[in-house]
Amino acid sequence: MTFDDFDLDDILLEAIKKQGYHTPTPIQEATIPTLLERQDILAGAATGTGKTAAFVLPILQYLLDEPKHSSRHPRVLILSPTRELAFQIHKVVNQLGTYGNFPSVIITGGFKQSQQAETLTRACDILVATPGRLAKLMEEEHVDLSYIEFVIIDEADRMLDMGQGPTVRALLESIPSDFQAGLFSATLSGKGIERFAADILEEPQTIQVDAPNQKSEQIQQSVYLADDKAHKYSLLANIVNDNSCKSAIVFCNKKEKAIEVTEWLQSQNISAQVLHGDFIQAMRLEKLKKFKSNKIKVMVATDVAARGLDMLQITHVINYDIPYRGDIYIHRIGRTGRAQQVGIAINLVEHHDLKNLERIEYHLEQSLPVEKIVGLEPKFKLKDNLKKTKKKKKTKTGKAKKSKKQKKR
Secondary structure, three states: OOHHHHOOOHHHHHHHHHOOOOOOOHHHHHHHHHHHOOOOEEEEOOOOOOHHHHHHHHHHHHHHHOOOOOOOOOOEEEEOOOHHHHHHHHHHHHHHOOOOOOOEEEEOOOOOHHHHHHHOOOOOOEEEEOHHHHHHHHHOOOOOOOOOOEEEEOOHHHHHHOOOHHHHHHHHHOOOOOOEEEEEEOOOOOHHHHHHHHHHOOOOEEEEOOOOOOOOOOEEEEEEEOOOHHHHHHHHHHHHHOOOOOOEEEEOOOHHHHHHHHHHHHHOOOOEEEEOOOOOHHHHHHHHHHHHOOOOOEEEEOHHHOOOOOOOOOOEEEEOOOOOOHHHHHHHHOOOOOOOOOEEEEEEEOHHHHHHHHHHHHHHOOOOOEEOOOOOOOOOOHHHHHHHHHHHHHHHHHHHHHHHHHHHO
16 A cells, blocks of 8 residues: 555645655554544554554545634644644644644644743644643633644543643533544553543444554663662663764653663763753753754653654654553654664563563563673573562462461461
8 A cells, every 4th residue: 555545635745755754654544544434533552653654644635625714713622631732733733734824833832831821822733741830821711722623632641640631621511513534543452541531432443453562673682680780880881982883862750860860871971961851841852952963972861752752763762761561662662663674672680570571461461571781791680580579479368378377277
């Protein structure tokens, strides 16, 4: 299948060629025809699968098919859980709409509300927004959603995790007329997503491209065991200094650890910066700009950077801290191996990380291969620790049985 098969307008096909897209990805192949047929969809797809273009192209085609004079009242609403993702979506809207007239506005936190209120006085067909800031501007009557005809909710699972569900529902309840809708999520499992979809969508077609426990096939995953923090630092330095590592994201579970790791890398003359949620938006955008332009080799980040960063050049994702949940792991490693490129995901595992690693492998339904670096071999083996864990469990079970027998006596 090619993009020509979707019966898209010539100006959209030209924009697709300009962006270097050759053939549709599986999510695009499944989603674009459904949205063009004016059906609601519930779509599950891992990061890096091209899902943004999968909903942006049908939106632009809809506006071409149903032309109206542009006004300050948006016709399309795209909601994103985070600022970073909102900016990525807005970028794709501009790229794919480059040969047409599709006025769009982006509204997120991190900027002066008064300036954004001024922005909303301009002509706007497409509004890309985060729920919190949009709700505040609606309260002050700076925006009217009465004319919305098409709604996209991206990364709905993330929205629910962040507690944005009630705000999103309130925003959509302010739309008086019927609208076409698409809900995209990395995972479709769980009652939360089911209820969310039931509230928003009408007889949707469900599309599941990648199951929630799957990772991209282009990503090579591995585990490196570390005896202690010093050993972990040595492994990290060796990996990022390797010739194969052109650009890397290093993930930490907490802001304090991310700062500490960044300072250590800088002390080793490794080009590194930290990215976490406490930076003002202007500072975060500046750091991301430097990272994208390869002025920074290593970005040490908390999970604020795990979604919505559409950068094709990232060769390595390194989990300095193993995440607590499997879905978070999938989102992290999805920063590499994008657009048919091969990526590398490395997990640095100390003794205290083993429980989290066990959860990740259970989620993936597979064991990750353990690798070694010559001269930095660990003093312990994964198998030895698993045996110890099993013995502890047996001991606890034995004690429990004894206590039950004693009670019977």
